[in-house]
Every structure is written in structure tokens, then in C-alpha cells.
Amino acid sequence: MYDYVIAGAGSAGCVLAERLSREPGVRVLLVEAGGADRHPYLRVPKGVGKLFGDPAFSWHYRTRPLREGGNPEVWVRGKVLGGSSSVNGMVYNRGGRADWDDLERLGNPGWGWDAVLPAFRAIESNALGPSPTRGTRGPLHVSTVRDPDPLCDELIATGSAFGLRAVPDVNEEDGERIGYAMATIKAGQRFSAARAFLRPARSRPNLTIARQTTVTRVLFDGDKAVGVRVRNAGRQEEDIHARREVILSLGSLATPRLLQLSGIGPAEVLRAAGVPVRLD
């Protein structure tokens, strides 16, 4: 039996799998609906545009029209080791002090800027070198543009002429500033959460990664989540139990979906879908 079952190997799931499996006596299972992240287009920063339409690498969530008379949209999310960090725009923009302090003020202790800055510094290997706001010893490679674009240079110069401060690292301060975005790129290649966090942990004997395996339900013993039901690539179902915790890191769309399929969510939505309500 596993101690922790982590559902979803995206940005969050890869970090959790690495952290929890640091303890050799703790058995961790990471379950991911997508496959391996070996396709070369996942490495080439712009290559991923070629994979967006491919259901083997992306989920396509179709919305209702967002306004009357409008068209539905299709929201893309990554479906591969690394999740959306394997298909995203790689922009590494950390938000300012006020954003984080607001988050804490809204009732999230431990999420203020003074608490998250050390965590940012710890995860980064920043190509601009160490500073009070940058780290250089972490697993996540962050860099700025290698070949500045003349049009962007003009834009930055114009911004500066209008009073914005041109800066080499837009994450360094909160003033009105302009500069190239930092990016999760190393030596011209995408640096996903799978590359940063999962790869170094992959060979640990206490970490099992189940790819092409979809979580279909959370399993309960009374009110306690004790495991998950999964379906593998051969469409076989299996119930997997967790001694300590079941962790849902399926992303902001798929996590509430799985909770709803498991009976947790707005009662009227669940009833309309024929799902017995466990918790409204």
C-alpha cells in the first residue's frame, strides 16, 4: 500500500512527488492521465503550438458561451508529465508584494510575500545570478531572453522614454517598470516542472509513477478520503488505497470535476448529473 497517492503530475503534482518521496520509508504513487514528456516539441519553446490540438498531449475543455450570443471557448490544459508546465507560455512572473500580501489578508496564512520569497529563492536557479530576490541553487531553471528582438528593444526604449524604468529582471521590484519577461527556459529549452522536480526523483525506489492512468473517483471510508479509483490505458479499473493522504493536484478545472464526480460539490449540479451527493 502507498502512503500518499497524488493524482495529477502537473506543476503541483511533480513538486509534491519530489518532496514527499525524499523520505525513503514513505511510499508515494503519482497518477497521471497523460504520457511521458519525451516529444521533442515539448522541449522547443514554440514547438508546443504543434501539439495543442492533439488530445494525446492536451485536454480541451469546451465552455458554454461566456456572454450572450458569444461563442464557446476551448480551454487547453497539459495532459502529459509536467501537466500544463509542459505546454505553457513559460513566463516566470512572480507577482508583486501587494499581490501576495493580499492573498494572505484574504485568509491564507503563510502566503504573504515575506513567506513566499524564500520559497521562490529556494526553487530557482536564476541565470541572472544571486540577489536578495533571486536564487541560484534550486532545481527550476529561469532565464531571460538570449536574442533580444529589435522591436521589443524599441518598445522597452519607448516605455523608458515615457517614464517606466527599464530593468533586467522584472521580478526584482514592484515599481512601474518595463523589461523582458523571465522564463522557465534553460539553454533554449523548456524547463517544465517534470524536468525540474520529477526527473531528479524519478529513480527513487519509493516513488511509483503511473502514466496513462486516469483517476475516476475518490474513495471514502465514512468521511475520510482513503484512495482513488483509476482506469489504465487498457481501460481496466483498479482501486488504490493511501495509508496517509490522497492529494488531488489535477489542476483548477479537473480537480473540482473529480470532486464533483465523487459527490462533493454544489448539490443541484450533482443531482442534475445523477451523482449521489456526499457533501454539498
Ligand SMILES: Cc1cc2nc3c(=O)[nH]c(=O)nc-3n(C[C@H](O)[C@H](O)[C@H](O)COP(=O)(O)OP(=O)(O)OC[C@H]3O[C@@H](n4cnc5c(N)ncnc54)[C@H](O)[C@@H]3O)c2cc1C
Ligand atoms: C496554454 C497555457 C499557457 C500558460 N502560460 C503560462 C505562463 O506563461 N506562465 C505561467 O506562470 N503560467 C502559465 N500557464 C499556467 C500554468 O501552466 C498553470 O497554472 C500550472 O501549470 C497549473 O499547475 P497544476 O499543477 O495546478 O495543474 P496542471 O499542471 O494542469 O496539472 C494537472 C495534471 O493532472 C492531470 N490530470 C487531469 N485530470 C486527470 C485525471 N482524471 N486523472 C489523472 N490525471 C489527470 C493532467 O493531465 C495534468 O498533467 C499556462 C497554462 C496553459 C494551459
